[in-house]
Amino acid sequence: VFPALEELAHASRAFPGRALVKTGLSLVRDARFGPAQLPADWIGLSASSPKPAQKFTPQFGYESIRIPLYLAWYSTDHPDLLETFSRQWKRSAGTKGLAVIELTTATATAAMPDPGYxxxxxxxxxxxxxxxxIEEVSNFSPTDYYPSTLHVLSLMAIAERYPTCLTGSL
Structure with a gap:
């Protein structure tokens, strides 16, 4: 959670926020798998490099959707990492841009149609x-807990870091 690490580093000099952010960004860079180059929901770190965790389906989905959220909320300094998500979502446009992606083939396996995603x-x-x-982003209406939470967090991130996105004056 990059924004929280940054805030905690400001609150306490003893907290290794900068080091954790640096390590986290390296992990996001190194944990991109298959043709889609997306992170897995669950990642194993026992090998010399990150791999999708063995006892879980190798997919980008409901768990890893938080990675681009927190990365975009944190900073605009990593467009190369964020572009990977954008590119894949545009490829799966038939699912309104979001789907669970099986990583070995970059195949959309399930739509993620909720407005929160x-x-x-x-x-x-x-x-x-x-x-x-703007209408889609700003018109929050609660649905299920998890996508509603993602929607609220996305609105918070946009309001804090990119307020012009809510006015259409990029």
């Missing part, structure tokens, strides 16, 4: 300096 995609687009669907 699309809010994450809009946050990423906004962080890359691209226009977003």
């Amino acid at each position: 699309r809010a994450v995609a809009n946050l990423v687009e906004c962080s890359l300096g691209r226009p977003v669907n």
Whole structure:
């Protein structure tokens, strides 16, 4: 959670926030798998380099969707990492841009149609300096707990880091 690590580093000089952010960014760079170059929901670190965790399906989905959210919320300094998510979401446009992706083939296996998931995609687009669907982002209506939470967090990130995305004046 890059924004929280940054805030904790400001709150306490003893907290290794900068080192944790640096390590986290390296992990995001090194843990991109298959043709889609996306991180897995669960990653194993017992080998010399990160691998999808053995006892879990090698997929980008409901767990790893938080990675681009926190990365876009943290900074615009990593467009190369964020572009990977954007590119894959555009490939799976038939699912409104978001789907669970099987990593060995980059195949969409299940749609993620809830507005909360699309809010994450809009946050990423906004962080890359691209226009977003303001109505879709700003019209929050609770659905299930997890996607609703992602929607609220995406709105917080946009309001804090990219407020012009909510006005359409990029």
